[in-house]
Amino acid sequence: MQRSRGEKEDTDKHMGLLKLVKILSFLVVFVAGVVIGLATSSHINQYFTSQARLYFYTNHFSATTMPGVQNNCSIVQSCEKVDCLSMERFIHPGNLTHSMSDNELFWRASMVPNKKRYPFNRVPKVAFMFLTRGPLPMLPLWERFFQGHGKRFSIYVHALPGYKLNVTNSSAFYGRQIPSQNVQWGTVELADAERRLLANALLDFSNERFVLLSESCIPVYNFPTVYKYLIGSPHSFVESYDDPSRYGRGRYSRKMLPEIKLFQWRKGSQWFELNRALAISIVSDTKYYTLFRKYCKPSCYPDEHYIPTYLNMFHGSQSANRSVTWVDWSLGGPHPATLGEANITEGFIRSIRNNGTRCSYNSERTSLCYLFARKFAPSALEPLLNLTSTVMGF
Numbered sequence: 001m002q003r004s005r006g007e008k009e010d011t012d013k014h015m016g017l018l019k020l021v022k023i024l025s026f027l028v029v030f031v032a033g034v035v036i037g038l039a040t041s042s043h044i045n046q047y048f049t050s051q052a053r054l055y056f057y058t059n060h061f062s063a064t065t066m067p068g069v070q071n072n073c074s075i076v077q078s079c080e081k082v083d084c085l086s087m088e089r090f091i092h093p094g095n096l097t098h099s100m101s102d103n104e105l106f107w108r109a110s111m112v113p114n115k116k117r118y119p120f121n122r123v124p125k126v127a128f129m130f131l132t133r134g135p136l137p138m139l140p141l142w143e144r145f146f147q148g149h150g151k152r153f154s155i156y157v158h159a160l161p162g163y164k165l166n167v168t169n170s171s172a173f174y175g176r177q178i179p180s181q182n183v184q185w186g187t188v189e190l191a192d193a194e195r196r197l198l199a200n201a202l203l204d205f206s207n208e209r210f211v212l213l214s215e216s217c218i219p220v221y222n223f224p225t226v227y228k229y230l231i232g233s234p235h236s237f238v239e240s241y242d243d244p245s246r247y248g249r250g251r252y253s254r255k256m257l258p259e260i261k262l263f264q265w266r267k268g269s270q271w272f273e274l275n276r277a278l279a280i281s282i283v284s285d286t287k288y289y290t291l292f293r294k295y296c297k298p299s300c301y302p303d304e305h306y307i308p309t310y311l312n313m314f315h316g317s318q319s320a321n322r323s324v325t326w327v328d329w330s331l332g333g334p335h336p337a338t339l340g341e342a343n344i345t346e347g348f349i350r351s352i353r354n355n356g357t358r359c360s361y362n363s364e365r366t367s368l369c370y371l372f373a374r375k376f377a378p379s380a381l382e383p384l385l386n387l388t389s390t391v392m393g394f
């Protein structure tokens, strides 16, 4: 037994040596092959120089301890301490400053995660998007409205370039201006600005509903009511109707054929409310938007037709076809009534909150039809602030 085991060990050793020799000779042949291959390769010079440059680059920057360089994610370097692809920044983009062009911005905003579950606790938020020329006279009213609901909303302000909202750092509006461009009211630039607001707001993955507001808009219910109403609805609130007059169908251009047909043409108030899926669909569209840009002019107003028509063509069933923003057309004419100090009474605000008509919400009838109202003059602010706790519930 012992002997045979010894013999076996000897043969095993022998076999082991043979294997080692085999492996070594294979390696020698392999390395020789690689060296010959590289030597004959035309890439060899390039390869070595780029390696050298990279090496130099890394060394150069780690050797000189310039402040700021360690945090510079534009430089390829060993990034052990710096979180160059920060999840936090990706999920919660804090500072809204950026230098992306619309084209770059819309591309980024159009991205949809394919994975269904979020790797973070996603509290859906309502994005309040203010499209304004300059000041927001109703700001104190809105601040009171937002007070205490920090995690469930985000604000975006598109003002004319050069205008800077003057608010203290404790305001909900502080640092919420997005990079803007000039807007000529009545032109396609207005629709551009709406899409720019949507795209900036889409960069925050928690934003689920998107409301467009102006400087003359006010809330008529408190935040929890508005939040529940919007988050709880499968429909988006975009006014949409077929107006046979020259102010509706009359603005359609046959040059939009064959993509957009007259029977698909819709009109509606520009003050929309959209869910995330529809917002992404709108910032992703180039084909139909280009037609509006080219042929919806003059006296056509893309902001009143593009979104209603586009939704009617592709997402009709997801739209409530009504707006949640009340407006007073009773005077007639091209512009709605502007309401000032004299108009603000308890009874008046109550009539906006519930004027006796009922509308459909999640296939039920409700008297709660309007969450916001326009158009209010700056003089309406003081009396409105007096009514928030008694009538509006905030």
Ligand SMILES: *[C@@H]1O[C@H](CO)[C@@H](O)[C@H](O)[C@H]1NC(C)=O
Pocket (backbone or CB within 6 Å): 068, 069, 072, 073, 074, 075
């Ligand atoms: C980061 O490095 C790039 C390239 O060298 C440079 O242009 C940029 O100014 C640097 N940024 C900071 C914040 O240091």
Ligand SMILES: *[C@@H]1O[C@H](CO)[C@@H](O)[C@H](O)[C@H]1NC(C)=O
Pocket (backbone or CB within 6 Å): 166, 167
């Ligand atoms: C900003 O607002 C503060 C306080 O209301 C005021 O004192 C200041 O002059 C304003 N600044 C500008 C540039 O308007």
Ligand SMILES: *[C@@H]1O[C@H](CO)[C@@H](O)[C@H](O)[C@H]1NC(C)=O
Pocket (backbone or CB within 6 Å): 169, 170
């Ligand atoms: C807000 O501004 C005040 C005074 O200007 C300053 O003391 C405070 O640190 C600021 N707070 C933040 C969070 O930036």
Ligand SMILES: *[C@@H]1O[C@H](CO)[C@@H](O)[C@H](O)[C@H]1NC(C)=O
Pocket (backbone or CB within 6 Å): 095, 096, 097, 174, 175
């Ligand atoms: C956002 O970042 C820019 C550029 O770094 C800076 O100028 C601006 O003050 C920041 N805004 C806020 C609100 O921190």
Ligand SMILES: *[C@@H]1O[C@H](CO)[C@@H](O)[C@H](O)[C@H]1NC(C)=O
Pocket (backbone or CB within 6 Å): 235, 311, 312, 316, 317, 318, 319, 320, 321
């Ligand atoms: C809104 O109009 C579309 C047609 O564009 C229709 O399919 C949809 O059912 C309407 N929505 C509601 C809630 O009635």
Ligand SMILES: *[C@@H]1O[C@H](CO)[C@@H](O)[C@H](O)[C@H]1NC(C)=O
Pocket (backbone or CB within 6 Å): 328, 337, 339, 340, 342, 343
């Ligand atoms: C608002 O007040 C003005 C001036 O008093 C009045 O002419 C107008 O009818 C009022 N509008 C409403 C909707 O009460």
Ligand SMILES: *[C@@H]1O[C@H](CO)[C@@H](O)[C@H](O)[C@H]1NC(C)=O
Pocket (backbone or CB within 6 Å): 327, 355, 356, 357
């Ligand atoms: C309620 O408001 C709607 C929309 O503004 C209007 O069409 C309707 O006539 C109003 N109803 C009453 C009773 O005032």
Ligand SMILES: *[C@@H]1O[C@H](CO)[C@@H](O)[C@H](O)[C@H]1NC(C)=O
Pocket (backbone or CB within 6 Å): 382, 383, 386
């Ligand atoms: C606001 O309410 C106070 C007390 O309730 C009253 O004295 C004041 O005149 C009101 N202001 C306006 C603008 O209605």
